[in-house]
Amino acid sequence: xxxxxxxxxxxxxxxxxxxxxxxxxxxxxxxxxxxxxxxxxxxxxxxxxxxxxxxxxxxxxxxxxxxxxxxxxxxxxxxxxxxxxxxxxxxxxxxxxxxxxxxxxxxxxxxxxxxxxxxxxxxxxxxxxxxxxxxxxxxxxxxxxxxxxxxxxxxxxxxxxxxxxxxxxxxxxxxxxxxxxxxxxxxxxxxxxxxxxxxxxxxxxxxxxxxxxxxxxxxxxxxxxxxxxxxxxxxxxxxxxxxxxxxxxxxxxxxxxxxxxxxxxxxxxxxxxxxxxxxxxxxxxxxxxxxxxxxxxxxxxxxxxxxxxxxxxxxxxxxxxxxxxxxxxxxxxxxxxxxxxxxxxxxxxxxxxxxxxxxxxxxxxxxxxxxxxxxxxxxxxxxxxxxxxxxxxxxxxxxxxxxxxxxxxxxxxxxxxxxx
Amino acid sequence: xxxxxxxxxxxxxxxxxxxxxxxxxxxxxxxxxxxxxxxxxxxxxxxxxxxxxxxxxxxxxxxxxxxxxxxxxxxxxxxxxxxxxxxxxxxxxxxxxxxxxxxxxxxxxxxxxxxxxxxxxxxxxxxxxxxxxxxxxxxxxxxxxxxxxxxxxxxxxxxxxxxxxxxxxxxxxxxxxxxxxxxxxxxxxxxxxxxxxxxxxxxxxxxxxxxxxxxxxxxxxxxxxxxxxxxxxxxxxxxxxxxxxxxxxxxxxxxxxxxxxxxxxxxxxxxxxxxxxxxxxxxxxxxxxxxxxxxxx
Numbered sequence: 001x002x003x004x005x006x007x008x009x010x011x012x013x014x015x016x017x018x019x020x021x022x023x024x025x026x027x028x029x030x031x032x033x034x035x036x037x038x039x040x041x042x043x044x045x046x047x048x049x050x051x052x053x054x055x056x057x058x059x060x061x062x063x064x065x066x067x068x069x070x071x072x073x074x075x076x077x078x079x080x081x082x083x084x085x086x087x088x089x090x091x092x093x094x095x096x097x098x099x100x101x102x103x104x105x106x107x108x109x110x111x112x113x114x115x116x117x118x119x120x121x122x123x124x125x126x127x128x129x130x131x132x133x134x135x136x137x138x139x140x141x142x143x144x145x146x147x148x149x150x151x152x153x154x155x156x157x158x159x160x161x162x163x164x165x166x167x168x169x170x171x172x173x174x175x176x177x178x179x180x181x182x183x184x185x186x187x188x189x190x191x192x193x194x195x196x197x198x199x200x201x202x203x204x205x206x207x208x209x210x211x212x213x214x215x216x217x218x219x220x221x222x223x224x225x226x227x228x229x230x231x232x233x234x235x236x237x238x239x240x241x242x243x244x245x246x247x248x249x250x251x252x253x254x255x256x257x258x259x260x261x262x263x264x265x266x267x268x269x270x271x272x273x274x275x276x277x278x279x280x281x282x283x284x285x286x287x288x289x290x291x292x293x294x295x296x297x298x299x300x301x302x303x304x305x306x307x308x309x310x311x312x313x314x315x316x317x318x319x320x321x322x323x324x325x326x327x328x329x330x331x332x333x334x335x336x337x338x339x340x341x342x343x344x345x346x347x348x349x350x351x352x353x354x355x356x357x358x359x360x361x362x363x364x365x366x367x368x369x370x371x372x373x374x375x376x377x378x379x380x381x382x383x384x385x386x387x388x389x390x391x392x393x394x395x396x397x398x399x400x401x402x403x404x405x406x407x408x409x410x411x412x413x414x415x416x417x418x419x420x
Numbered sequence: 421x422x423x424x425x426x427x428x429x430x431x432x433x434x435x436x437x438x439x440x441x442x443x444x445x446x447x448x449x450x451x452x453x454x455x456x457x458x459x460x461x462x463x464x465x466x467x468x469x470x471x472x473x474x475x476x477x478x479x480x481x482x483x484x485x486x487x488x489x490x491x492x493x494x495x496x497x498x499x500x501x502x503x504x505x506x507x508x509x510x511x512x513x514x515x516x517x518x519x520x521x522x523x524x525x526x527x528x529x530x531x532x533x534x535x536x537x538x539x540x541x542x543x544x545x546x547x548x549x550x551x552x553x554x555x556x557x558x559x560x561x562x563x564x565x566x567x568x569x570x571x572x573x574x575x576x577x578x579x580x581x582x583x584x585x586x587x588x589x590x591x592x593x594x595x596x597x598x599x600x601x602x603x604x605x606x607x608x609x610x611x612x613x614x615x616x617x618x619x620x621x622x623x624x625x626x627x628x629x630x631x632x633x634x635x636x637x638x639x640x641x642x643x644x645x646x647x648x649x650x651x652x653x654x655x656x657x658x659x660x661x662x663x664x665x666x667x668x669x670x671x672x673x674x675x676x677x678x679x680x681x682x683x684x685x686x687x688x689x690x691x692x693x694x695x696x697x698x699x700x701x702x703x704x705x706x707x708x709x710x711x712x713x714x715x716x717x
Contacts, residue, residue: 003469006502013499017485024487024529253483257545260447261500262472 010263014271018245019278032237032279036229036287043225044295058167060094061111061120062087063102068128072137082131086178090124093174099123102155115157121167125153134182223299226291227378228351230284230310231371234317235342235349237283238276242321245272246413247334265417269410273318280314281307300385306378309395313374315402322409326416350375370401421603421610423586425552428579430599431588432701438608439588440480443557446586447477460552473501476551476583480558482538483545486531490521490541493530494548501549508548515544518574536567543574553584560594565660572598592702604705611708620699628697629668629677633689636664640687644668647683649676652706663692669703
């Protein structure tokens with residue numbers, strides 16, 4: 001009984017001292033506790049207000065040459081009716097800056113210059129004969145209209161492939177809508193009996209795309225991302241802290257001083273586990289509470305499931321950290337190894353990008369990580385409000401991997417005691 | 421080797437002699453490859469927890485949490501020994517008196533303490549559970565003479581209070597000043613064991629001639645060794661005086677002193693000072709091993 005009471009004192013003394021070591025160290029506070037807050041603020045300001053369709057954030061630079069002189073059938077023409085209508089329609093959907101010419105990246109005041117500086121996302125160049133072409137003003141010698149297509153030039157920023165793709169899709173979608181309006185207007189000049197046929201020729205397949213209702217309500221992007229960030233918390237707070245836990249004590253000499261006291265290595269291990277878990281939960285609470293307070297994140301709060309899943313995920317993270325901490329020669333080495341492991345891992349757990357956009361080997365690797373299972377489980381629980389039964393496979397995976405990794409960590413820790 | 425209750429025992433030897441390894445084995449940090457270690461009758465291997473309860477280990481380096489203050493550090497180490505509540509508080513209060521830290525210093529983080537303050541808290545952390553046996557590993561290493569003498573006083577007080585103390589050191593003056601018995605170690609073996617006086621008498625030498633010339637050449641060292649009646653000689657650098665000294669061990673210093681002075685003069689060196697002194701443990705070590713302790717560092 002006495003020994004049990006002493007072991008409890010020891011465990012909590014070790015856990016408290018370890019915890020104080022973080023909250024009294026500015027660098028550790030930043031990386032363990034403030035970094036999640038910093039991260040959620042970045043995510044919040046980036047995605048916090050974004051809904052499914054937010055094209056007004058896209059900045060389009062227009063170069064409308066349609067009012068310029070163009071020669072139609074040998075005669076100068078300056079008609080800009082459709083070009084102007086096109087720009088007005090753009091303004092209703094996007095933020096539009098107007099330029100006199102496309103130019104080049106070194107000439108200030110041109111659209112090319114603005115793209116190269118990131119002032120606009122895309123440039124649309126409307127040719128001088130835009131109205132003349134679309135209103136069939138080109139004719140042959142007999143005065144019969146010559147079918148001529150109008151030509152728009154779109155320029156996007158190649159240095160931002162993902163952003164460019166989104167911008168390009170948005171502008172092409174807008175152009176498709178504008179073309180549809182033009183077709184309907186043109187078809188209305190034909191005899192009524194032909195109009196339906198012409199509409200089908202012009203637009204034979206109709207596609208309607210809608211967002212499936214997965215959450216029972218409309219969600220913002222940040223509300224999809226916050227559950228994923230819990231996986232990152234495990235890497236930042238769990239893995240990184242645990243990797244330092246034993247190594248830093250050994251470097252300081254305090255580990256040896258604990259071992260010469262009547263303290264069993266198991267008490268040291270449990271004390272470190274408790275402090276690491278406390279840091280993981282504290283980081284998770286900071287992340288979630290700041291999401292709610294700063295960005296009004298609205299999720300389904302199944303607290304027992306969140307606590308359970310984070311605990312099981314933390315076992316894996318702490319197990320890996322324990323292996324690093326026991327093998328590393330000193331705290332600097334442990335820190336370096338932890339960074340080398342945790343930084344790349346965070347891109348494979350589905351917190352930043354969906355795994356589906358990655359190459360197949362990366363997907364296989366990512367799916368094998370317990371942290372990915374935690375992200376999936378949390379997205380299903382907090383975003384989609386799915387019942388616990390649906391995340392049982394993830395919970396089982398987290399349990400097995402957590403136990404295996406923590407057991408491995410314990411074995412390596414025990415072996416490392418031989419080199420005191 | 422055994423250490424009696426209440427004894428202040430010295431483990432003496434150069435770096436690498438095996439003192440720290442022996443200390444680590446006694447404190448249970450590493451297992452002995454052969455033999456048995458008992459602390460207060462408990463075998464450290466079979467009954468480590470009981471043995472460790474009796475031990476207070478003061479490591480050579482300052483081993484404290486620098487992000488906590490003295491009280492928090494003492495509370496932590498006290499809890500490792502199962503102390504809690506009022507008993508722990510009383511022990512901490514007693515030991516804060518021992519550390520001579522004022523109220524302000526007690527509340528400051530250890531990282532702001534001077535070397536001497538840290539050293540006292542480092543010792544106090546090993547005293548919380550009132551151990552019967554204390555292991556002090558090079559406790560005065562790196563301290564200035566003033567702090568070193570203050571710490572000697574603390575160690576002597578601990579012994580007067582009934583503690584059994586095992587002190588490892590490579591400083592002969594420290595062992596002679598503090599220890600009732602010493603074990604001189606070399607290359608993992610005990611080569612001499614007994615009280616400093618007894619060890620000195622055992623080698624049947626009483627005197628050393630210490631000469632400080634302005635230079636010492638290898639030729640001079642060779643000449644001195646050849647002088648009849650010289651049992652041993654070596655040169656050593658005095659860190660405090662910043663001078664090279666020539667030490668000649670002999671039973672008859674009066675007889676050979678003129679020869680030593682003559683040899684120095686013939687070598688073209690000037691004599692700055694001459695001193696006759698009794699044989700030290702360092703001289704004993706040299707006679708036993710043929711090497712100077714300082715050569716090993």
